[in-house]
Amino acid sequence: MIYQRSSQLFAEAEKVIPGGVNSPVRAFKGVGGTPIFVKSAKGAYLYDEDDNRLIDYINSWGPMILGHAFEPVVAAIIEKAKKGTSFGMPTELETKIAELAVSMIPNVDKIRFVNSGTEACMSAIRLARGYTKRDKIIKFSGCYHGHSDSFLIAAGSGLSTFGVPNSPGVTQGTAKDTLLANYNDVENVKALFEANRNEIAAIIVEPVAGNMGCVPPKDGFLQSLRQLCDENNTLLIFDEVMTGFRLAKGGVQELYNVKADIACFGKVIGGGLPVGAFAARNEIMNYLAPIGPVYQAGTLSGNPLAMAAGLAMLEALNNDSEIFNRLDQKTVYLEKGIQTVLTKNNIEFTINRVGSMISVHFDKNQVVDFETAKNGDNETFKKFFHGLLNEGVYIAPSAYETWFITDALTYQDLDFTINAIDLVAKTL
Ligand code: PMP
Numbered sequence: 001m002i003y004q005r006s007s008q009l010f011a012e013a014e015k016v017i018p019g020g021v022n023s024p025v026r027a028f029k030g031v032g033g034t035p036i037f038v039k040s041a042k043g044a045y046l047y048d049e050d051d052n053r054l055i056d057y058i059n060s061w062g063p064m065i066l067g068h069a070f071e072p073v074v075a076a077i078i079e080k081a082k083k084g085t086s087f088g089m090p091t092e093l094e095t096k097i098a099e100l101a102v103s104m105i106p107n108v109d110k111i112r113f114v115n116s117g118t119e120a121c122m123s124a125i126r127l128a129r130g131y132t133k134r135d136k137i138i139k140f141s142g143c144y145h146g147h148s149d150s151f152l153i154a155a156g157s158g159l160s161t162f163g164v165p166n167s168p169g170v171t172q173g174t175a176k177d178t179l180l181a182n183y184n185d186v187e188n189v190k191a192l193f194e195a196n197r198n199e200i201a202a203i204i205v206e207p208v209a210g211n212m213g214c215v216p217p218k219d220g221f222l223q224s225l226r227q228l229c230d231e232n233n234t235l236l237i238f239d240e241v242m243t244g245f246r247l248a249k250g251g252v253q254e255l256y257n258v259k260a261d262i263a264c265f266g267k268v269i270g271g272g273l274p275v276g277a278f279a280a281r282n283e284i285m286n287y288l289a290p291i292g293p294v295y296q297a298g299t300l301s302g303n304p305l306a307m308a309a310g311l312a313m314l315e316a317l318n319n320d321s322e323i324f325n326r327l328d329q330k331t332v333y334l335e336k337g338i339q340t341v342l343t344k345n346n347i348e349f350t351i352n353r354v355g356s357m358i359s360v361h362f363d364k365n366q367v368v369d370f371e372t373a374k375n376g377d378n379e380t381f382k383k384f385f386h387g388l389l390n391e392g393v394y395i396a397p398s399a400y401e402t403w404f405i406t407d408a409l410t411y412q413d414l415d416f417t418i419n420a421i422d423l424v425a426k427t428l
Pocket residue numbers: 061116117118119121144145146147206210211239240241242266267276
């Protein structure tokens with residue numbers, strides 16, 4: 001495939017945008033080469049500036065669960081745009097999407113809308129800290145909760161107690177309140193509670209991790225976190241920015257029947273517009289301004305275009321009783337296909353999948369946490385990525401990312417993809 005115009009556009013972008021991109025992972029740093037510039041997208045396909053057609057397995061990193069330019073979402077945005085794009089005043093639409101979201105998410109009474117997953121998680125921990133009157137939080141290595149300061153904390157050794165910042169600009173003062181644990185390691189979490197008695201406001205976790213590739217929680221892991229939180233008067237925050245409205249109508253709380261105290265959302269809930277949200281029971285949500293002391297705000301929060309897109313998306317999901325089954329079946333079909341062709345070509349690999357989140361690691365050992373995720377063979381991944389791109393299949397340009405399956409994919413698309421993987425596997 002030819003990427004001449006994408007290369008030119010990237011060179012121009014680099015002059016005026018740091019690294020040529022507005023979000024780092026788009027820059028192909030992990031895999032080398034030039035990012036693809038998109039001209040348009042429809043259903044399961046991206047069309048780039050060189051007029052290549054690519055089958056899309058990123059789907060804007062999750063939101064486009066029903067495909068690109070999904071008609072009801074597009075129509076809702078156009079209709080709203082004609083009536084004004086932002087007011088900074090309440091609209092009925094905000095209540096409508098809130099009612100629907102609250103009815104779909106288990107264990108919550110109220111929801112507040114923000115503009116990104118980052119804001120949702122940042123606000124959720126402030127709320128948890130305000131509510132519990134404690135400062136520390138536990139996060140897991142390899143989990144990503146957006147780019148606010150408290151979350152940009154690198155993994156130390158397995159049982160490290162105090163995090164160190166992994167971005168300049170994050171102060172030591174902030175980092176010291178973020179305690180790190182290993183994903184799927186309950187003993188590690190217990191040890192942190194013992195070392196920090198009555199100091200931990202919240203555990204924040206991706207209940208199915210998607211930012212070190214897809215890593216499912218082990219049996220009982222989420223239940224143990226729930227129990228530890230109850231024993232220690234600590235809040236359990238599920239970061240469902242990826243999993244919310246994707247793995248089930250009610251996200252992972254519904255899928256594994258574990259209750260969180262606060263749930264964070266992004267991606268699907270905005271139908272492809274910039275939206276995040278966090279939700280909880282009344283006793284917690286009523287701590288927020290203007291009725292409570294914890295401050296949180298936003299000029300464009302609840303923006304009419306974003307709410308119209310989100311509402312159209314949630315309605316489509318809520319009204320389709322088969323959607324999550326269908327997504328599961330398509331993803332299982334893909335998983336089996338990939339397993340068959342990689343095995344046939346003697347490639348060492350592990351596939352992790354939960355619902356429509358799936359990732360391929362080039363290592364034969366199980367991937368259960370950040371350490372094991374790092375064992376994947378990155379050189380093989382790079383070849384795999386570029387090989388697939390050449391065949392017209394676009395997966396995330398990093399071995400640490402999940403593929404997001406969209407309902408717009410047909411079985412023909414899946415067969416095409418499996419065949420492409422077979423061709424590429426022969427070259428690995
Ligand atoms: N939490 C999770 C689990 C995420 O995957 C992401 C983004 N990929 C975020 C939070 C941050 O969301 P945003 O990029 O919308 O700020």
